[in-house]
């Protein structure tokens with residue numbers, strides 16, 4: 001089966017071969033790393049060589065496709081068992097983002113259905129499973145384009161009649177975090193394409209520096225009007241300039257709208273609330289965890305202290321100091337103006353009110 005090609009910035013998927021752009025080395029070095037199976041997939045996700053909730057799910061599932069594609073299965077039970085075991089292993093690579101968990105659940109459900117269907121051979125089951133993974137890439141990009149349209153419209157509608165808007169974003173939510181175009185950065189791309197973007201401010205996003213190293217890289221590459229600020233400059237910026245809106249991504253949105261996102265998001269939401277700046281979360285439905293009622297249940301990943309104490313192996317903190325390095329925080333729904341999804345923009349109350357059919361409907 002000719003597997004779909006997908007040559008976006010972060011992921012190269014062609015003829016059953018998978019390579020990822022090593023994001024730890026950006027922006028100075030652009031180096032692709034081969035992912036030859038699930039073990040490699042787990043490692044590049046856990047080490048954050050590839051990161052971003054949607055990209056984690058896509059690379060995780062593609063790493064399984066790399067393994068399964070050349071194998072010949074004579075019985076469906078062994079294929080089903082391999083699929084379930086390896087997808088559950090991939091979910092363990094990083095605990096906070098929900099996309100890999102949702103993708104695993106959906107693909108295991110498909111695998112179980114195909115395994116029980118006597119009209120489906122083992123070869124057919126493999127082919128349909130691989131096609132489902134390929135479809136994830138296309139769907140992610142389509143979802144991001146829709147998020148871009150809905151989010152840009154919401155910001156312009158909220159912009160008090162401004163013909164041009166000034167937006168702030170945090171971390172990286174662009175083509176380096178998804179299958180392409182991006183979520184929050186997709187909204188910014190849409191504003192720019194529509195000639196409505198006066199300025200985008202991106203935060204450095206310590207300690208991994210997704211903003212300074214990755215978002216700035218994407219913004220400069222596309223010649224968007226952008227300004228880099230340190231994480232501790234957000235309040236001063238909002239005090240001195242009229243920011244139209246904040247737009248950030250999400251790793252896991254709870255059923256009530258509480259949102260886990262990169263550490264520092266919560267304090268930006270508090271400052272935005274103080275300055276009456278609308279605060280939007282851009283997230284596909286694949287980032288929304290309707291099984292948890294609120295953000296209290298979201299596991300917050302803690303990363304190695306070396307990610308705080310060193311930059312490119314250069315020590316920047318006193319040896320011996322204790323560190324606390326949570327990779328995410330949870331922004332309460334009360335501080336969120338709207339959750340921008342591919343299906344439209346929902347207030348937290350509207351999200352909470354969605355019935356099951358709307359949640360699952362494609």
Ligand SMILES: CSC[C@H]1O[C@H](OP(=O)(O)O)[C@H](O)[C@@H]1O
Pocket residue numbers: 051052053054170171172173174177178183184210248249250251261262263327
């Ligand atoms: C569309 S990416 C969503 C989310 O993922 C990032 O986290 P990380 O770089 O640790 O994978 C960040 O929280 C983004 O907002």
